[in-house]
Amino acid sequence: MVGETTIRVRYAETDQMGVVYHSNFIIWFEVGRVELLRQLGFEYGNMEKEDDCHIAVVDVRVRYKAPARYDDQILVRTQLKNVRDSLLHFTYEVARATDGTLLAEGETTHLVVGRNMERKALPEKYRVAFERAMAREE
Numbered sequence: 004m005v006g007e008t009t010i011r012v013r014y015a016e017t018d019q020m021g022v023v024y025h026s027n028f029i030i031w032f033e034v035g036r037v038e039l040l041r042q043l044g045f046e047y048g049n050m051e052k053e054d055d056c057h058i059a060v061v062d063v064r065v066r067y068k069a070p071a072r073y074d075d076q077i078l079v080r081t082q083l084k085n086v087r088d089s090l091l092h093f094t095y096e097v098a099r100a101t102d103g104t105l106l107a108e109g110e111t112t113h114l115v116v117g118r119n120m121e122r123k124a125l126p127e128k129y130r131v132a133f134e135r136a137m138a139r140e141e
Contacts, residue, residue: 004039004043004082004083004136004137004139006035006039006080006081007080008034008035008038008078008079008081009076009078010031010076010077010079012073012074012076013073016073017072021072021073022070022071022072023071023072023073025067028065028067028097028106028109029065031077031095031097032063032065032079032081032093032109032111035081035095036081036111039093043132043136050129051118054126054129055117055118056125057115057117057118057120058114059114059120060112061112061114062110062111062112063109064110065108065109066107066109067106067107068104068106068107069099069105069106071099071106075099075101076100076101077098077100078097078098078099078100079096079097080096080097081093081094081095082094082095083133083136083137084110084137085137086125086130086134088124088125089114089115089122089123089124090112090113090114091112091125092110092112093111093113094108095108095109096108097109
């Protein structure tokens with residue numbers, strides 16, 4: 004399952020050259036990830052409140068391919084690639100919506116923790132839903 008989210012680049016996200024500042028791609032990864040969870044039937048805020056399930060970023064990688072610019076409409080494609088007992092791995096592609104140009108690709112790895120920041124197992128209802136979503140991809 005690939006989640007798709009469309010975002011329009013805001014002026015505040017660009018530098019003096021009108022190019023999107025690199026750290027904004029990581030923010031867009033988060034937007035894509037939260038929307039993918041929503042498409043799977045879960046709201047991240049409820050995961051935290053109801054199940055004490057937080058997914059802390061422990062690794063992030065971005066490979067920049069082409070610049071994004073002010074007022075571009077971009078498409079963030081997010082995919083859950085791996086689920087383990089207490090680890091999640093997502094991949095991302097960011098493309099310009101108008102012409103499909105790949106702007107960046109990346110990945111994040113997350114550790115499942117409780118509010119005390121101690122590692123814990125991913126609750127069963129999420130693990131089952133995530134594994135089903137990944138099985139549909141194959």
